[in-house]
Amino acid sequence: MVRTTILGAGLLLLGSVALVSAPLASDTSDTNSGIDPQADRQALRDFYSQRFPDVPLEEHKNGVYAFDEGAREQWLEMEDFPPYEIAVDEGAELYEMPFADGQGYPDCFGDGAVKGRYPHYDDVRGEVVTLEMAINECRADHGEAPLAYDGAAITRLTAYMAYASRGQIIDVALPEGEGALAAYESGRRFYSTRRGQLNFACSSCHVQLAGNRLRAERLSASLGQVTHWPVYRFKWQDVGSLHLRFNECNSQVGAEPFPPQSEEYRNLEYFLSYMSNGLELNGPASRK
Amino acid sequence: MRTALLALSLIALAACTKSQVPADPAEQARAAVAQAEARYRSSSEAGHAWRAPKALIDDARAALEVGDYETAASSADRATAMAEASLAQAEAESTAWRDRFPFSS
Numbered sequence: 001m002v003r004t005t006i007l008g009a010g011l012l013l014l015g016s017v018a019l020v021s022a023p024l025a026s027d028t029s030d031t032n033s034g035i036d037p038q039a040d041r042q043a044l045r046d047f048y049s050q051r052f053p054d055v056p057l058e059e060h061k062n063g064v065y066a067f068d069e070g071a072r073e074q075w076l077e078m079e080d081f082p083p084y085e086i087a088v089d090e091g092a093e094l095y096e097m098p099f100a101d102g103q104g105y106p107d108c109f110g111d112g113a114v115k116g117r118y119p120h121y122d123d124v125r126g127e128v129v130t131l132e133m134a135i136n137e138c139r140a141d142h143g144e145a146p147l148a149y150d151g152a153a154i155t156r157l158t159a160y161m162a163y164a165s166r167g168q169i170i171d172v173a174l175p176e177g178e179g180a181l182a183a184y185e186s187g188r189r190f191y192s193t194r195r196g197q198l199n200f201a202c203s204s205c206h207v208q209l210a211g212n213r214l215r216a217e218r219l220s221a222s223l224g225q226v227t228h229w230p231v232y233r234f235k236w237q238d239v240g241s242l243h244l245r246f247n248e249c250n251s252q253v254g255a256e257p258f259p260p261q262s263e264e265y266r267n268l269e270y271f272l273s274y275m276s277n278g279l280e281l282n283g284p285a286s287r288k
Numbered sequence: 289m290r291t292a293l294l295a296l297s298l299i300a301l302a303a304c305t306k307s308q309v310p311a312d313p314a315e316q317a318r319a320a321v322a323q324a325e326a327r328y329r330s331s332s333e334a335g336h337a338w339r340a341p342k343a344l345i346d347d348a349r350a351a352l353e354v355g356d357y358e359t360a361a362s363s364a365d366r367a368t369a370m371a372e373a374s375l376a377q378a379e380a381e382s383t384a385w386r387d388r389f390p391f392s393s
Contacts, residue, residue: 040389043390044389044390046390047390188389189385191389192385192386192388192389193381193385194377194381194384194385194388195336195377195381196338196339197338197339197340197370197373199377201385201388203388203389204388207388207389207390208388251339254338254339254340255336255337255338255339256332256337256338256339256342264335
């Protein structure tokens with residue numbers, strides 16, 4: 001009797017251990033299990049459809065001008081004499097300037113309308129590759145020194161290339177492999193993680209508070225945040241990159257920012273770009 | 289036995305007396321700055337550094353240089369407290385971020 005009870009208890013214990021350990025085993029076998037970028041993107045689109053029922057999702061490529069009528073009117077008037085135009089012209093000149101070996105950017109990027117190819121996850125290299133990185137790699141291939149990622153030259157080149165790429169549709173490949181999913185997850189996590197003394201995440205402003213005012217400014221939606229770079233910001237009195245804006249946002253909440261083209265910011269760009277799949281590239285643009 | 293107890297008591301008393309003697313302010317300030325730097329380094333490694341502690345550490349170093357040990361120690365202590373807060377933030381955010389976005393997974 002006692003033996004049977006002990007045996008029964010032992011089997012129950014063994015069964016419960018097996019039940020508990022089964023999901024744990026599958027969790028550890030694939031560190032990216034449970035990440036579903038497609039479902040995330042759909043959830044985000046559904047969220048903004050509810051938050052801004054009168055704004056077509058595609059219109060978020062224009063940031064706050066998608067839903068702030070007064071600001072939109074001012075912005076459209078500014079577009080008559082776009083402040084980024086000089087940067088585009090200067091970028092075109094730089095683009096056509098040959099390297100010391102007689103080759104140039106057109107040998108790497110054709111007519112320059114390649115913004116739609118970036119960012120992407122490179123499986124061989126195991127990292128996210130951005131347009132800025134590709135520009136410097138093109139230079140390195142032709143024996144040229146790299147451009148500073150926070151310098152004027154690279155921003156002017158990307159302004160020209162963004163202009164040449166206008167109308168392309170963001171189509172970042174679905175992150176599927178382990179490396180791509182890890183990069184996507186890293187970007188997703190960065191976007192949602194509170195940082196700095198003010199304890200703000202990117203999502204605090206651009207998801208939870210999207211459409212509200214922060215002092216005199218409206219807060220844009222995450223969707224469309226990557227479509228229009230580089231941007232001429234009146235605050236900067238110049239064109240600047242998306243990573244410069246990331247850097248500024250982090251600084252504004254009291255966090256120590258990361259350098260432009262750091263792994264953290266490239267993964268963040270990758271995540272945001274995947275979220276904006278289907279939206280039109282419309283850079284460069286002007287913002288307050 | 290009594291002699292041994294008396295000797296031990298005297299040693300303990302001497303140790304207490306020694307610990308109550310204020311340390312050299314310069315040494316104290318340097319130790320405070322070193323501690324702040326270490327905690328700030330930890331927060332950087334966690335990817336959660338704040339800007340304010342870095343500025344306070346710079347202030348503390350500058351004060352050390354000119355021999356203002358009180359300011360150096362005070363700035364360093366504030367930097368340490370803020371670096372600790374940023375590490376607590378990193379710890380809390382290691383899981384909290386998942387509940388913050390309309391994600392499915």
